[in-house]
Amino acid sequence: xxxxxxxxxxxxxxxxxxxxxxxxxxxxxxxxxxxxxxxxxxxxxxxxxxxxxxxxxxxxxxxxxxxxxxxxxxxxxxxxxxxxxxxxxxxxxxxxxxxxxxxxxxxxxxxxxxxxxxxxxxxxxxxxxxxxxxxxxxxxxxxxxxxxxxxxxxxxxxxxxxxxxxxxxxxxxxxxxxxxxxxxxxxxxxxxxxxxxxxxxxxxxxxxxxxxxxxxxxxxxxxxxxxxxxxxxxxxxxxxxxxxxxxxxxxxxxxxxxxxxxxxxxxxxxxxxxxxxxxxxxxxxxxxxxxxxxxxxxxxxxxxxxxxxxxxxxxxx
Amino acid sequence: xxxxxxxxxxxxxxxxxxxxxxxxxxxxxxxxxxxxxxxxxxxxxxxxxxxxxxxxxxxxxxxxxxxxxxxxxxxxxxxxxxxxxxxxxxxxxxxxxxxxxxxxxxxxxxxxxxxxxxxxxxxxxxxxxxxxxxxxxxxxxxxxxxxxxxxxxxxxxxxxxxxxxxxxxxxxxxxxxxxxxxxxxxxxxxxxxxxxxxxxxxxxxxxxxxxxxxxxxxxxxxxxxxxxxxxxxxxxxxxxxxxxxxxxxxxxxxxxxxxxxxxxxxxxxxxxxxxxxxxxxxxxxxxxxxxxxxx
Numbered sequence: 288x289x290x291x292x293x294x295x296x297x298x299x300x301x302x303x304x305x306x307x308x309x310x311x312x313x314x315x316x317x318x319x320x321x322x323x324x325x326x327x328x329x330x331x332x333x334x335x336x337x338x339x340x341x342x343x344x345x346x347x348x349x350x351x352x353x354x355x356x357x358x359x360x361x362x363x364x365x366x367x368x369x370x371x372x373x374x375x376x377x378x379x380x381x382x383x384x385x386x387x388x389x390x391x392x393x394x395x396x397x398x399x400x401x402x403x404x405x406x407x408x409x410x411x412x413x414x415x416x417x418x419x420x421x422x423x424x425x426x427x428x429x430x431x432x433x434x435x436x437x438x439x440x441x442x443x444x445x446x447x448x449x450x451x452x453x454x455x456x457x458x459x460x461x462x463x464x465x466x467x468x469x470x471x472x473x474x475x476x477x478x479x480x481x482x483x484x485x486x487x488x489x490x491x492x493x494x495x496x497x498x499x500x501x502x503x504x505x506x507x508x509x510x511x512x513x514x515x516x517x518x519x520x521x522x523x524x525x526x527x528x529x530x531x532x533x534x535x536x537x538x539x540x541x542x543x544x545x546x547x548x549x550x551x552x553x554x555x556x557x558x559x560x561x562x563x564x565x566x567x568x569x570x571x572x573x574x575x576x577x578x579x580x581x582x583x584x585x586x587x588x589x590x591x592x593x594x595x596x597x598x599x600x601x602x603x604x
Numbered sequence: 605x606x607x608x609x610x611x612x613x614x615x616x617x618x619x620x621x622x623x624x625x626x627x628x629x630x631x632x633x634x635x636x637x638x639x640x641x642x643x644x645x646x647x648x649x650x651x652x653x654x655x656x657x658x659x660x661x662x663x664x665x666x667x668x669x670x671x672x673x674x675x676x677x678x679x680x681x682x683x684x685x686x687x688x689x690x691x692x693x694x695x696x697x698x699x700x701x702x703x704x705x706x707x708x709x710x711x712x713x714x715x716x717x718x719x720x721x722x723x724x725x726x727x728x729x730x731x732x733x734x735x736x737x738x739x740x741x742x743x744x745x746x747x748x749x750x751x752x753x754x755x756x757x758x759x760x761x762x763x764x765x766x767x768x769x770x771x772x773x774x775x776x777x778x779x780x781x782x783x784x785x786x787x788x789x790x791x792x793x794x795x796x797x798x799x800x801x802x803x804x805x806x807x808x809x810x811x812x813x814x815x816x817x818x819x820x821x822x823x824x825x826x827x828x829x830x831x832x833x834x835x836x837x838x839x840x841x842x843x844x845x846x847x848x849x850x851x852x853x854x855x856x857x858x859x860x861x862x863x864x865x866x867x868x869x870x871x872x873x874x875x876x877x878x879x880x881x882x883x884x885x886x887x888x889x890x891x892x893x894x895x896x897x898x899x
Contacts, residue, residue, distance in 0.1 A: 349700070396884050402699070403642050407834060408883050411876030418873040429869075520831075524707055531704050563715035570708035571690055578694075578701040 294588060295453070306445050313441055323441070325553040327509050330444035331502045332545035334451045336529040337538055338498035341455055343527065344535035345464065346491040347471030348398060349406040352413025353499050353526050356386040358518035359416060360500025361507035362426050365435045368508065375438045375508060379447070382504040383497040389416075390496025391489060398488045401474075410520050421515040431514025432507075439508040447505060451498050456538055458494065467491050471536070532573060534580030539587040544580070612742055614864040615857060620748040620817065622856020623755040627810035628833035629840070629848035630762065631803025637779035637843030638799050640699065644706040645686060646807055647830015648713035653679040653808025654728075654821045655721060661729055668731040672754070672812050676805040683804025684797050686713075692793070710830075718823040725822035728815035751813045758809055759849060762802070766845060775799060779843060828872065832859075835879040841889025850890065 309326060312318050318326070335357065342350045360382030367378035397408045421429045458464045466487045469477035478484050507513045525548065533544025551569075555562040573580075587593060628650055635643045656675035660666050666674075690709050694702045736745040766772035777785040778795045786792050814829070815821050836855045840847025855875055862874040882889065 397880070400883055400887060403636075403640070403703075404838070404883055404887055406703075407642065407838065408880050410831070411835070411879045415873050415876050415880075418870065422867075422869055521827075528704065528707070531700065535700070560715075560719050563711055564719065567708045567711035567715065571705050571712070574697070574701045574705045574708065575693055578697055 298588070299449075299453075302445075302449050306442075309445075310441060322553070324509065325549060327439060327441060327444050327505075328553075329546055329549045330441075330448045331506050331509075332526070332529060332549050333448050333542050334498055334502040334505070335526045336533065336541040336545040337451055337455050338495040338502070339526050340530045340533075340535065340538065340541045341458070341467075341491050341498075342495040343530055344537070344541075345459055345471060346467040346488060347474075348488055348492065349402060350409040350492070350495070351406045351520060351523050351527060352393075352409035352411075352416070353495070354518040354520065354522035355413030355416035356390055356496040356499035357503035357506065357522070358420055358515065359386040359389055360503030361513055361518070362420055362432065362503075363500070364504030365432050365507045365513065366426065368438060369432070369435055375443065375504075378508075379501050379504040382500040384500075386500025386503065387493050387497030390499075391493045394489045394492035394496075398485065398492060410523065413518075413520055413523055417515045417518050420518075427514070429515060431512050431516075433512050435507060435511055435513065437508065437511065439505050444505055447501060451501070452538060452542075455494075455498070459538070463487060463490060468536075528570060530580075532570075532580055534582035534584065536584045537580070537582040537586055539585070540580055540582035543582060547581075609741065610864065611861075614860045616742060616744055616748065617864075618857030618860030619853055620751050620856070621860060622836075622853035623751055624810045624814055624817070624852075625829065625833050625836045625856050626849040626852025627755055627758065627806045627813075628829060629836035629852045630759075630845060631807045632834050633837040633840070633842055633845065633848040634775070634779070634799050634803050636837065638775070638782065638796055639691070639695075639702075641691065641702050641706060642834060643803075644703070644830065645709040645713055646803065647826035647828075647833070648710050648717075649679060649683055649686070649804045649826070650807040650811040650814075650829060651821070651823060651826035652682060652713060652717060652811070653804075654811030654815045654825065655717060655726075655823075656808065657812030657815055658726055658728055658821055661731055668750070668812075668816065671731070672809055675812050676808045679808030679811075680801040680805040683800040683807075686804075687797055687800040692796075710827075714823055714826070721823065723823055725820050728819045728821055730819075731816055747817045751817060754809065754813060758806060762806070762845070765802070771795075771798065832872075832875045835875050838879060838889055839882050841892030844889070844891045847889055847891035 309318075313323055313326075335353065339350065339353045342348050342353075360379075363385045364375075364378040364382040367373040367381050368375060373381075393409075393412050397405060397412065400408055420426060426432050459467070466477070466482045467490075469480070469482050470484050470487055474484055529544035529548045530541055531544070532547060533540030533542065551566065552562060555565060628646065631649075632643065632646055635641060635646070653675050656678050657671045660671040660674050661668070686709055690705050691702060694705060732746045732750060734746065736743050737749070766775060774785070774790045774795050775798070777788065777790055778792050782792050785795075810829075811821075811826075814825075832855060833852065836851035837848045838851070839854060840849070840851030855878065858874055858878060859871050862868075863871045886892075
């Protein structure tokens, strides 16, 4: 028990060091505004991919509608801050509650479906959410919501991201998380061992949706305008690709996936005509040569030298 | 009377649109039936078909029928090449890997096409005379007649291939149980390849017909019809050919009714709402049989 806490503490300190370095570089104006925005996006995408990984990777429920929940969080958040003058934290929590409740309501009937059917149903639901938002004049319809205060700053993104990572990591390592992994491995076997599969599937789906709502709230306050076109199923594909690239069932993998995908698309922004072609080819080649993703089921704390370091800590105890 | 008139008019429009969905859905359902893959790239194959038809008509100055045939032939080869290069190496990989590959292929086709033909939409030339027939007060235009007749001819040919030929028998066997079919001496790789070939040709035909119908094509035109065709395939019962046709036409009619009587912005939502209703009420589709899962 103690060793695990210590491990958490070390990862937290490591996280704070990364934060300190990046924040220092931003304050010293060593990073231009383009890359500053991309650092924010990397953080937001990490929240998206880790929360999607909980649904897709750990629980094995193929969801393709994650951008829909993000849209809910984003629109609830901007209405709360812009129209009601609430602080960002309240907006994020409201967004999480709305997206999570919607995830619960949607999950209740759809999670009975399996595999491809669930994938296509969640894709459809994500699109329905987007089309409904597009038809609400109160939030600007298809033209988008304008005049959003620019509230998302690097510390906000970083600490919300850190909270998400610790929350999901602890969930996965709890008995609830183990039940989710059992469902992924074999749903029928899990059920016969007494795991309430419906309950845990909905639990994972709701938590994933809530964090997508948080990410949506942060995303919306990065820009002055958001429009429903940012939340199409292509965006959901993008988050799925981050999860698969990093490794389904690895939090480290989701971080790496979000980082790599966001970084590559930012780096190739100067060649928009080739960007998607390279991206598509990279995706196909990855599936050929490393279908389990960069990390597979591995976490960074399980990798050779780092694991030895942690083991030594444990022995020293 | 006025309402009834508009209703029937929308039904005519819906059936024309629906038969295009049906053509795409046939390819989807055949491919899903045989290798259990939601081929996200199928909508883009349809887009490539539309562009090929466009270039045959504008550059080679041929009429619509040769354009249709040339486009179908080239796209059929494209479908086989895609299968051979992208899906065949992953035949025994986890399903998600193939699905992600399909998404990759889809992006590749979209953006490679965009690179070659630029993202600006093209105007499909008028290939048939602008005639419209007045049947008992209802207007059917030349394009709709063309779509309906070509769709019916293609479906008749497909039915003949699937039901009467040895190839069709092998396709049905492979989609029923690939492993057993292989044990019976059916070369399943060849059958899968031919399934992609036929499915892609049908999608290309749909692409050219859509070009004729709506007069405009662009590199991302395949995304939505592709998804909706999958909805149609699920609605009719995935893997079942008549189901795909019926599903496609029902979907087209509902879309036409929604955009005619409610609002065209809810058109896409209607398709997905139907999908979710079907999945919740009868996941096996209208024509499907329920199968129990075995441990």
